[in-house]
Amino acid sequence: MEGRVFVIGLGLIGGSLALSIKAEHRKAIIIGYDINEEQARLAKMMGVIDECTSSIEEGAKEADLIIISTPVTVAEGIIELLAQIPLKCGVIVTDTGSTKTTITEKATCLYEKGVCFIGGHPMAGSHKSGITASKKILFENAFYLFTPTSAIEPEKIEVLKSWLKGTNAKFLTVSPEEHDYLTGVISHFPHVIAASLVHQAAAAEERSSLVGRLAAGGFRDITRIASSSPTMWRDILLHNRNVLLDLLLEWKDEMQRVITLLESNDGSGIFQYFDKAKKFRDGLPTKEKGAIPAFYDLFVDVPDYPGSISEITGYLAKEQINITNIRILETREDVYGVLVISFQNEDDRTRADQCIQLYTSFETSMG
Known part of the structure; x- marks a missing residue:
């Protein structure tokens, strides 16, 4: 697809959506805005967006898709502002907030202007935040909920899904109340x-x-x-x-x-x-991503001797396995301590487990 996509709010979610859209729609132009100008500048420098703008009015007026990726209370004010701007005919406005009833009611001002608003909620997250944590695979296999009102044409929902195809998420459509x-x-x-x-x-x-x-x-x-x-x-x-x-x-x-x-x-x-x-x-699914981001922890019994932890992290670095967090639960003299290593996804945790078993004699268990 071709067109201009305007992302308001360049944090983890907004940045990751921009990356997934860029990966799928090479000819699309991604414009970004953040109240923190440094975040916007950094997003452009990293290639997350193609252009940054100093105002919402500037970025919104020619956009084919507007994504509001801010807290819900902030998003409500942005929707009111968008309702006062002459937007492009056929534009779709969506958000990424985790509550939908109030934001959909607020969007009545857009409906009255003939602007299509479709509430959205990508159910994915990370241990990290900010534009530097954004990644195009963040939403892969996660549920992405859309909450259109009955007045929204099904074709509009399909257009939004096409724009977001690069997320590789599992799309579900429910009412805002559900x-x-x-x-x-x-x-x-x-x-x-x-x-x-x-x-x-x-x-x-x-x-x-x-x-x-x-x-x-x-x-x-x-x-x-x-x-x-x-x-x-x-x-x-x-x-x-x-x-x-x-x-x-x-x-x-x-x-x-x-x-x-x-x-x-x-x-x-x-x-x-x-x-x-x-x-x-x-009986709950073990491979599905749910509403709360999963924590992929690996527990390693490590003996209390100098260099045991750096030994493990060195092997993981050698295999290019990314760690999101690391901590020690317990360490006592002459007794095995418990090292907890957190990963972004199940694949990284499995690779880490295999790596540690290959290079060391340390016992491991999944968290």
Whole structure:
């Protein structure tokens, strides 16, 4: 396809979308805008975009596709601005936010101007952020949800899919309301629970200083998503408020079930509670990318001697295997420590596992 694509917001998602579009549509011209002019300059220098513009008005007026890749609260203001600009006939406007009902309602001002808005949500992310972390394969095999209103012509959705073909994502079309419920259940609500677990541990540390030390292992891993941006999650909770209120009330009932099982000393019921959860969890897809970015961790038992960690990273570097994070869970004298290495995808983790087993005698296990 030929045409001009205007990306507003040149972070991880906006930059990665620009790269995937450039890879698929060689004749397309990608224009970028970011409130941080340094990010825009860097995006052009890296070849993520072809041109950068100093204003949204400038970049939007001749665009065939406009992608708003900003926080939802910012995107709402941008939509209002776009509604006041004489846009090109046939332009498609989409966004990448993780809530869809309010943004779709806000886009009514575009519909009234005859401009096509199709809500979008690429369900992919990374441990890193910013334009330097962008990559064209970020969305590969991830779900990409579209939330058009009933007034949007199916042909417009197909045009948008064609523009985004280079993402190699799995496209799904749902209503804005269904999107917010689905993401509420499998993404937004788990983030609330993770944050609440951390709050509980922080309060418990006042009674015992050992809490923080013991939480450095598995607890830190299962609450990892609580380290996400507070600003982003404030906006998500406020925009998906009604769904989350319902889910929290259901969670309250769920916890009351556990309280009742414990109060009645119901061993059989407690077993059934965990058994049912185990069976459902074990039946979930293992190769699919979901709403929460997966963490591809490799656990390595390393002996406590000088150079053991650099030995491992050296072998991984030799095989050109990229590491996204590395940390030590535990290290004690004369005892094996646990080195946790994180990777961007399953293939890198598998290659790393094979590499370590080939060059060393260290034991490994998948996280």
